Amino acid sequence: MEYLGDEQLVHLTRKDTPIQAKLPVEDQVGTGQELKLTVPRDKLLLFDAATEERVSH
Amino acid sequence: MGCAVPRTRRRVPRARAGRAWRHSQPPARGAAGARRPFADVLRDLDEILLPGTTHWQSPRFFAYFVNSAAEPGILAELLAATLNSVAFIWRTSPASTELEAHTLDWVAQLLGLPSGWHGHIADTASISTIAALAAARESNGGSVVVCSEEAHSSVERAARLLGLETRKVPLDDEFRLDADALDLTDATALVATVGTTSTTAVDPVPALADACEAAGIWLHVDAAYAGSAWVCPELRWSQAGGDIAMVFQSYALYPHMTVYENLAFGLRNQKVPKKDIDRRVRRAADILDLDPLIKRKPKQLSGGQRQRVALGRAIVREPEAFLMDEPLSNLDAQLRVQTRAEILKLQQELETTTIYVTHDQVEAMTMGDRIAVMKLGILQQVGSPEELYREPRDLFVAGFIGPPAMNLARRDHGRRGCRRPYRRLPSRAHRHRERPLGRPRLRRTSRRRGVSR
Numbered sequence: 001m002e003y004l005g006d007e008q009l010v011h012l013t014r015k016d017t018p019i020q021a022k023l024p025v026e027d028q029v030g031t032g033q034e035l036k037l038t039v040p041r042d043k044l045l046l047f048d049a050a051t052e053e054r055v056s057h
Numbered sequence: 058m059g060c061a062v063p064r065t066r067r068r069v070p071r072a073r074a075g076r077a078w079r080h081s082q083p084p085a086r087g088a089a090g091a092r093r094p095f096a097d098v099l100r101d102l103d104e105i106l107l108p109g110t111t112h113w114q115s116p117r118f119f120a121y122f123v124n125s126a127a128e129p130g131i132l133a134e135l136l137a138a139t140l141n142s143v144a145f146i147w148r149t150s151p152a153s154t155e156l157e158a159h160t161l162d163w164v165a166q167l168l169g170l171p172s173g174w175h176g177h178i179a180d181t182a183s184i185s186t187i188a189a190l191a192a193a194r195e196s197n198g199g200s201v202v203v204c205s206e207e208a209h210s211s212v213e214r215a216a217r218l219l220g221l222e223t224r225k226v227p228l229d230d231e232f233r234l235d236a237d238a239l240d241l242t243d244a245t246a247l248v249a250t251v252g253t254t255s256t257t258a259v260d261p262v263p264a265l266a267d268a269c270e271a272a273g274i275w276l277h278v279d280a281a282y283a284g285s286a287w288v289c290p291e292l293r294w295s296q297a298g299g300d301i302a303m304v305f306q307s308y309a310l311y312p313h314m315t316v317y318e319n320l321a322f323g324l325r326n327q328k329v330p331k332k333d334i335d336r337r338v339r340r341a342a343d344i345l346d347l348d349p350l351i352k353r354k355p356k357q358l359s360g361g362q363r364q365r366v367a368l369g370r371a372i373v374r375e376p377e378a379f380l381m382d383e384p385l386s387n388l389d390a391q392l393r394v395q396t397r398a399e400i401l402k403l404q405q406e407l408e409t410t411t412i413y414v415t416h417d418q419v420e421a422m423t424m425g426d427r428i429a430v431m432k433l434g435i436l437q438q439v440g441s442p443e444e445l446y447r448e449p450r451d452l453f454v455a456g457f458i459g460p461p462a463m464n465l466a467r468r469d470h471g472r473r474g475c476r477r478p479y480r481r482l483p484s485r486a487h488r489h490r491e492r493p494l495g496r497p498r499l500r501r502t503s504r505r506r507g508v509s510r
Contacts, residue, residue: 009461020461045455049467052452 001029012037070109147313158311158322166327168287182254182281183211190215190246193275199245205234207258209279212248221245232258239268246275251295252283259283259295271434310355310366316342317351320369334373341369344403361392368400372407379404379411385420397424418459422446430454 002009003025010029012019021037029035046055114126125134136142144153157178165174179185186209190202202216203224216223224244229235234249241247247269249260262278269276286292310319320338329337342348345365355363364384371379384400385393401424404411415421421428422442430437430445430453438450449455455463 014466017466019464019466021464022461045449045463047452047455047465054448054450054455 001031010035066107066112066115068112068115070111151313154313162323168284169290169293170287181211182209182279183215186211186248186277186279187215187218189275189277190219190221190248193246193277194219194221197245197274199243199274201242201244202246202248203239203241203244204248205250205258205260207232207234207253207256207260208248208250209253209255209281212279228258232256234260234265236261236264236268239265241268241272241274244272244274246277249276249278251278251280252286253279253281257282262295267434310363310370312355315352315354316347316358316366316369319355319366320347320373323370324373337373337375338369341372344372344406345369345399359392360389361396364396365399368403372403376409379409381411381413383415384413385415385417400424418457422458430457 001011004022006025007022008025008027008029010021010023012021012035019037023029047053048055125131142150142153144150144157147154158175161176161178179188190212193199201222201224202212203226204212205226205228207228208225213223224240226240227235227238239247247265249262249265250256251259251262262276266276280295283292283295287295311322314322317338320341321334324334324337342351345368347362347365347369350358350362350366355366358366368384381400385396397420400413404424413420413424425442427439428442428445429439432453438445438454440448445454445458449458449463452465456465
């Protein structure tokens with residue numbers, strides 16, 4: 001966790017994939033704690049693994 | 058005296074090592090302090106020294122060095138010798154240092170160089186090359202100097218002296234360094250030839266500069282010959298650049314001048330009327346809040362204040378564009394935020410196009426109207442900060458723009474493959490009609506509280 005004043009940057013891992021999330025500081029999270037997060041579908045960007053170019057949904 | 062008639066003399070001496078003095082009269086080789094008639098001294102000059110000297114001034118010699126034997130040059134040499142002027146640093150001879158700065162500014166004007174060029178006088182181009190290669194070696198630790206076959210022999214000598222390897226690049230049909238054959242592996246510097254001593258080859262400097270920038274190495278341009286040729290406007294095509302005022306990371310202020318003098322210096326050399334200089338300096342000082350510091354010298358200023366003076370020097374020139382090369386990189390975090398806002402405000406006030414080079418993504422995102430993301434010298438995407446953040450063209454841009462950078466996770470389709478094939482993005486011409494994609498927005502389901510990047 002990185003405390004940034006009005007928010008915090010939280011480093012997570014999901015199946016060895018590192019994830020960073022900005023959370024409000026009011027959310028008390030601790031090291032090793034398990035969090036359940038979802039991503040709104042319209043915020044997902046998809047990329048072609050071969051060409052690395054963005055493709056639409 | 059013999060030296061008055063170089064036309065009659067052999068241009069390049071034929072003497073072998075030690076031979077000139079072997080045939081001289083005994084007194085010339087006598088003990089130190091031996092008295093001799095002055096006529097004998099002149100005879101030695103005529104019979105020993107002049108035959109053993111190359112006559113650069115001979116009309117039959119291809120004398121590619123600048124002629125210093127004009128009356129003003131001879132008088133200046135006499136004066137310097139009479140005064141025994143030792144002007145290696147500013148402290149020993151402030152007048153000489155300032156004369157050097159003024160003279161170089163005159164030369165820059167004479168050669169039609171863009172404003173903002175500065176430099177110092179070196180005794181030869183070879184010394185400049187050694188100094189540049191030493192600095193390059195020190196800065197990036199590379200071990201190879203790259204140049205063409207047409208580069209002056211001093212390049213190879215300097216490399217050897219500095220323990221560097223020389224790599225020669227083939228030439229094209231016009232004796233230019235072939236940019237397509239360039240190999241900058243392990244290079245510390247590339248030496249481009251722009252009509253150096255004894256050759257008229259002119260390397261493609263803009264292309265080489267791009268390659269050097271991409272490779273992070275130094276580019277040293279040896280323009281020993283073309284430099285003089287730029288007196289003729291029709292030969293100035295090899296000058297790259299234009300009226301772009303530069304703000305450097307190192308503020309390049311004159312330490313012995315006050316803030317006012319630093320701001321006014323370039324304008325004075327351009328013979329801008331005093332009233333106009335004062336108006337432009339006062340205006341820049343007012344914009345940058347330098348009024349209280351106007352009589353101070355650079356060493357009495359903080360880093361941020363020096364940066365503002367450097368900016369002021371660019372402003373007073375009233376250029377068509379500003380090129381700012383990481384101007385805030387030397388400032389502490391707090392000052393950086395403050396100066397960032399000042400530059401932004403300044404740019405809006407002056408309404409002058411500004412190209413701002415930075416590695417700091419916060420600077421790019423907060424200051425840029427349009428951001429160009431480059432990778433190894435190749436443009437990846439150009440767009441507004443919002444566009445780059447929400448609609449990165451590829452993985453590089455997505456991972457680059459932040460902070461924090463986008464979360465990237467690989468998804469394999471398994472045996473069934475992708476159930477619904479992705480639709481390719483439309484071509485650039487139609488991209489603006491595409492629905493914005495945006496960034497992933499993580500949401501904590503337990504508390505239903507939104508999490509934004």
